[in-house]
Amino acid sequence: MQPLAARALAMPPQGVRVIMDLANQVPDCIRLEVGQPDFPTPPHIVAAAVAAAQDPRWHAYTPNAGIPSLREAIAAKMRAAGAAQVTADWVCVHPGAVAGLASALTALCDPGDQVLVPGLCWPNGALWLQVLGAEPVFYPLHQENGFLPDPDELRRLITPRTKALLTCSPGNPTGAVFPPALVQALYDLCAQHDLWLISDEIYEHIVFSGPHTSPATLDRDGRVIVVSGFSKGYAMCGWRVGYTVSPPPVAQTIIKLQEPLTSCVNAVAQKAAEAALTGPQDCVAAMREAYRQRRDLALAIVREHGLFRYEPQGAFYLLVDVSAAGLDSYAIAKALLAEEQVAVAPGEAFGTGGRGLVRVSLAAAGDAIAEGLRRIARFLRRHGG
Numbered sequence: 001m002q003p004l005a006a007r008a009l010a011m012p013p014q015g016v017r018v019i020m021d022l023a024n025q026v027p028d029c030i031r032l033e034v035g036q037p038d039f040p041t042p043p044h045i046v047a048a049a050v051a052a053a054q055d056p057r058w059h060a061y062t063p064n065a066g067i068p069s070l071r072e073a074i075a076a077k078m079r080a081a082g083a084a085q086v087t088a089d090w091v092c093v094h095p096g097a098v099a100g101l102a103s104a105l106t107a108l109c110d111p112g113d114q115v116l117v118p119g120l121c122w123p124n125g126a127l128w129l130q131v132l133g134a135e136p137v138f139y140p141l142h143q144e145n146g147f148l149p150d151p152d153e154l155r156r157l158i159t160p161r162t163k164a165l166l167t168c169s170p171g172n173p174t175g176a177v178f179p180p181a182l183v184q185a186l187y188d189l190c191a192q193h194d195l196w197l198i199s200d201e202i203y204e205h206i207v208f209s210g211p212h213t214s215p216a217t218l219d220r221d222g223r224v225i226v227v228s229g230f231s232k233g234y235a236m237c238g239w240r241v242g243y244t245v246s247p248p249p250v251a252q253t254i255i256k257l258q259e260p261l262t263s264c265v266n267a268v269a270q271k272a273a274e275a276a277l278t279g280p281q282d283c284v285a286a287m288r289e290a291y292r293q294r295r296d297l298a299l300a301i302v303r304e305h306g307l308f309r310y311e312p313q314g315a316f317y318l319l320v321d322v323s324a325a326g327l328d329s330y331a332i333a334k335a336l337l338a339e340e341q342v343a344v345a346p347g348e349a350f351g352t353g354g355r356g357l358v359r360v361s362l363a364a365a366g367d368a369i370a371e372g373l374r375r376i377a378r379f380l381r382r383h384g385g
């Protein structure tokens with residue numbers, strides 16, 4: 001038999017999925033590993049999908065870039081947030097932000113190119129860079145600095161091969177939210193060194209205090225590519241709708257790539273996404289408030305057990321320090337599942353910066369979060385904590 005593709009074989013499995021698959025074998029375990037809202041998709045969005053499914057217009061392929069009215073709604077949302085330059089032709093709709101990110105990286109990177117990637121970050125961007133033959137160069141995020149990137153540290157990692165900077169705010173797994181001055185500093189750094197800035201904003205709706213600032217609102221010269229979607233803010237993970245917003249030369253390439261990759265996103269799901277954007281937004285605010293309450297509940301419990309380290313400002317995750325157990329974080333996640341029937345994501349699934357940490361998802365019911373954290377504390381007491 002001919003060998004399989006070396007780059008495909010070399011790509012490691014995604015670490016959160018490893019634990020998810022194990023947790024599927026443990027009936028009744030507490031599921032805090034996956035970043036998926038436990039809320040149902042709001043009813044007006046579901047109703048729009050039902051109507052679309054009954055309408056033969058949405059039984060056909062859509063344009064590669066997405067249904068025009070959805071692209072316009074996304075562009076209007078960007079303009080309302082302050083990115084005045086954005087028009088519908090900047091937008092491409094993808095089957096999830098994950099595909100938007102992979103498409104953007106594919107459009108930008110030749111083999112050997114480097115992309116600066118957070119050293120503690122949702123891993124899929126770095127995995128895809130490996131498949132492309134490009135090189136993720138990890139930049140550190142320090143807890144003492146609220147897990148925010150330091151522009152000076154970033155500057156030191158830039159080489160003639162650096163093509164782009166990838167950022168994620170609010171951050172997964174950190175919950176860090178970039179203050180506007182940092183967004184400006186990162187944008188300026190990219191402008192000085194002529195780098196693309198890929199801004200993953202999938203958690204944009206889940207910020208507990210202060211604004212969400214997109215670098216697209218500062219973009220004078222067309223170097224910012226926004227990746228976002230509907231999974232998190234609208235509880236639509238399974239609908240698989242995300243998007244990229246990029247300046248025309250990039251957008252045209254991303255849209256061209258869509259044909260051999262997926263052709264277009266499921267039309268019914270696109271109509272649901274359009275209803276999400278154009279309909280009432282109180283559901284988004286209600287879910288955000290629930291995540292904030294769960295964060296506060298989780299912080300109270302980690303404080304009680306001496307495990308408090310920092311306060312996430314957005315997204316729906318809390319990193320818990322399990323270094324006292326003295327094992328690598330995969331071993332800890334597996335042991336927690338076996339001994340305490342609680343599933344968490346190993347910190348090292350998010351990069352070497354995740355050593356000694358596990359990520360707890362706050363997108364689960366409050367009772368499950370509270371009980372899961374108590375079990376983690378009990379585990380640590382038993383294992384040297």
Ligand code: PLP
Nearest residue numbers: 096097098122172202229231242
């Ligand atoms: N970006 C980040 C930072 C994420 O955490 C995730 C999913 O967990 C995604 C993108 C992908 O989201 P989607 O469901 O839209 O593909």
